[in-house]
Amino acid sequence: MTPAAGPAAAASAAAAPVRCFLAFDFSTRRVGVAVGNSLLRRAQPLKTLAAEGEARFAAIEALLREWQPAALVIGVPFQPDGAEHDNTRRARRFGRQLHGRFGLPVNEVDERYTTTEARAAGASDLDAAAAALILEQFLRQLP
Numbered sequence: 477m478t479p480a481a482g483p484a485a486a487a488s489a490a491a492a493p494v495r496c497f498l499a500f501d502f503s504t505r506r507v508g509v510a511v512g513n514s515l516l517r518r519a520q521p522l523k524t525l526a527a528e529g530e531a532r533f534a535a536i537e538a539l540l541r542e543w544q545p546a547a548l549v550i551g552v553p554f555q556p557d558g559a560e561h562d563n564t565r566r567a568r569r570f571g572r573q574l575h576g577r578f579g580l581p582v583n584e585v586d587e588r589y590t591t592t593e594a595r596a597a598g599a600s601d602l603d604a605a606a607a608a609l610i611l612e613q614f615l616r617q618l619p
Contacts (some may be wrong), residue, residue, distance in 0.1 A: 488611065495546035497541060498522075499611035501603050502550060502567045507532065508603025511543055512611045519611035521604035533577060540578055548580050551587025551610040563581055585610045588617075 494515040501508035506526050512519035525535045550571045553563045571582040590606040599605030 492591065496543055497547055497549055497611060497614065498543055498545045499549040499585075499607045499614065500536075500551065500570070501590065501607040501610060503563070503603070504528075504566065504569045506603050506606035507536075507570075508601070508605070509536075509539060510604060510607035510611045511545075512608070512615055513616065517612070517615040517618070519608040519615065521599070521601055521608045522564040524601055533573075536574070539580070540580075545580065547583060548574055548578075549583045549585055549611050549614045550574070550583045551590060553587050556588065583614055585614050 488602075492514070494513050496511065496513050499510045499512070499519065501510075505528070506524050508524045509522045510519045511522055522539070525532055527535050548571075550567055552563070552567045552571075555561055568584070571584060574580070575582045587606065587610050590609040592600055593609055594602050594605035597605065
């Protein structure tokens with residue numbers, strides 16, 4: 477503890493509630509899922525959902541019941557130059573669907589290169605590993 481922070485700041489940080497988050501690496505055929513929390517600021521790949529339509533949302537609902545997240549995080553893809561494309565709009569629509577169905581806040585994170593990074597790390601489940609990278613990027617931004 478630094479003198480500038482003082483005991484009050486340390487007590488306040490210790491009293492901050494731990495929040496759980498679920499993150500999603502969306503594609504039209506599969507959705508990678510990861511979990512993490514605000515205390516450790518680390519994410520863990522959970523699984524990839526290969527279901528579509530209502531079956532996909534039923535699987536997500538089961539994960540929400542299990543993990544009880546405070547909010548959700550979705551990866552939003554962009555072109556290397558930052559331009560939007562069809563999958564950008566699809567991912568954002570998925571985020572709106574999550575919010576509408578489950579009433580939880582949905583945060584967007586730029587997911588450029590997360591699958592490439594997961595592949596380079598040797599991940600066995602690329603989509604879930606990419607979701608973990610998306611979530612860790614979000615967790616780093618928390619105050």
